[in-house]
Amino acid sequence: MSAAKGSSKRRGKDLESFRSEKKQHRGIADFDADLDLSSDIKGIISALQQIREKAQKDGQKKNEETIGSVAAEIRTMLDDTKSKFDKERQSFLKALSKSSKECELSLKNEFTKFQASHDKFCKEKATFLQTFKGKKEKTTLSELERVSAQKIGNAEESLRKKKQDDKSFSMLRKSLGSFLESASDDDFGPDE
Secondary structure (H helix, E strand, O other): OHHHHHHHHHHHHHHHHHHHHHHHHOOHHHHHHHHHHHHHHHHHHHHHHHHHHHHHHHHHHHHHHHHHHHHHHHHHHHHHHHHHHHHHHHHHHHHHHHHHHHHHHHHHHHHHHHHHHHHHHHHHHHHHHHHHHHHHHHHHHHHHHHHHHHHHHHHHHHHHHHHHHHHHHHHHHHHHHHHOOOOOHHHOOOOO
């Protein structure tokens, strides 16, 4: 390994000495060569700048194409979503319309049933009130008849008692009259 290191050092020294000799031999011709080299470098730099600009333009085009492609995909997705949304909306509207019609029909049927029940209730109520009124009138009449019969009975009883009392009084009077014949009728008061 040390032999390899030694030979590479020797080659490095040889290269340096060759360069220094070359620099010494340079003259005006070398100066022209340096100018040519400088213009070549400028040309290379110019070419590199053009390549870089072209690469930037190409990159920009690619970016624009990519953006255009993505924009087209997004538009397609939006159109698909809009189409899907429109279909779902139409489907929903149809279902809603159908449900609304069913609900309306059901409400009409229920209203018809309610109306029939209401009419039946009103008729039954009228019949019940008429029956109740009739029963109330009958009860009232029956009560009046009972009270009247009781009052008539009481009046008849009272009248009978009075007649009996009157007869008793007449009999008493006659009995007393015969007993007290000597007494006048004026002593007892007028006859009724």
